[in-house]
Amino acid sequence: MTLLLEAKGLDLKFGAIAALDDVALDVTAGEVVAIVGESGSGKTTLLRVLAGQMAPDAGAVHYLGRDVLGMTEAERRRLMRMDWGFVHQNPRDGLRMGVSAGGNVGERLMALGARHYGNIRDEAKAWLQRVEIDAGRIDDLPRHFSGGMQQRLQIARTLVTRPKLVFMDEPTGGLDVSVQARLLDLIRALVRELGLSVLIVTHDIAAARLLADRILVMRRGQVVEQGLTDRVLDDPQHPYTQLLVSSVLAA
């Protein structure tokens, strides 16, 4: 198993608040890692630091042995375009709302140098179908899509270049449960099919259980517990994890 992403000793303070306190994390190829914790526990901050979008006060992040934090912006953007993907919680942050669905999916291809309109369009159609959007809506604007469709479009747009590592920030946030379930199903299928590595941030324990191989529990900027998903959720060791697991509502 190759080590894809490796982070050590990450520290970040927002004033007096420690958002990250000596956080370490590994992601191996083909693995889905979930970061769970309550709001304000530093999950999203960790994701942003790992993706190189924010500099920590201390610590190091390596992607395939390359120092992510020491990269020039050009190198980081190239990585972001070719090897990585980022799925935002709010699809509006990840999509171009004034550009058609096809254009949204094609943008990453064109940024990588695709210059054949027909091929770009075929690829976009294939991806829309893959994420269960009617290919006939390829020329519609995302603002005319429902929230769940927008999120699926964002996933198609991110995965079209077949990234190795995808960062997902609360991908099911703000969707109703039936739509969430379909989206989780879709993500699970795509992850297995494409052999993606995913780092997913969520406060939804059920989503983590469904998707993740491994779980990290964060609280006040610290990783309080980590391990295989079933182990952590069925036999939580840390009092906070116990609280978190027992707080999940059973329908």
Place this chain on the structure above:
Amino acid sequence: MTEAGYNFAYLDEATKRMIRRAILKAVAIPGHQIPFGAREMPLPYGWGTGGIQVTASILGPNDVLKVIDQGADDTTNAVSIRRFFTRVAGIATTEVTGEASIIQTRHRIPEKPLTENQILVYQVPQPEPLFRLEPHRAETRRLHALADYGLMHVRLYEDIARLGHIAKAYDYPVMVNERYLMSPSPIPAFDNPKMHQMAALQLFGAGREKRIYAVPPYTPVRSLDFEDHPFRPIRAPHACAICGSTTSYLDELVTDDAGGRAFICSDTDYCQERQQAPKAAAE
């Protein structure tokens, strides 16, 4: 004779020096927008304040100036700018493309190929080709720095998806020297191929936006396109009603209230030359 009380070519020498430095930088980095301190000029923004400042800075007493507006030498803008420089610099002006050493232009490139001894100065309303695609200037500068131009192709993709072809007929984006994406100013797409490997120096001045950029002589300039939707220089499929040219860029004129129309050369000097040529041959 020059107007008393004005420095040669209106601008003071310190300002010209500043603009010349911007021009030199622009020539050194083809297609890259250089900021400069644009001055108030005695004409409104949008009438060529950028072009006029560039022209004023490169003008010498022996230069011969031609000014065209949409290809025509005899429209208000062209006449006023020519008269302006006659008054403040006392230089000679011409309407003949071949005789001019500096040609200031609004929205056209002359039909007659330019030479190494000529400079073409464009008036530019909006120097940023990514304008309307990316609202933040800081971000467009970053995109230029990283040569990250996927966004422009998204725009062209959208055109084809909605209309079946690339709808941009003027201000058609170009890659200069395979590095910088550049707005060619609102010249018709028909003129884009003329920029490629042009013998003359091309300078672009945007007064309101305070940017200068340049294409040095013999620089590759490529219009963006898709492999299966290649760039097409669009021209009205007619012959000029006056000179009969089938290769020049045409303007459409409404001639009466009954729907009558005529197509004539947009480049008035080119048209005139073609009208005189048969006569000269006959004499």
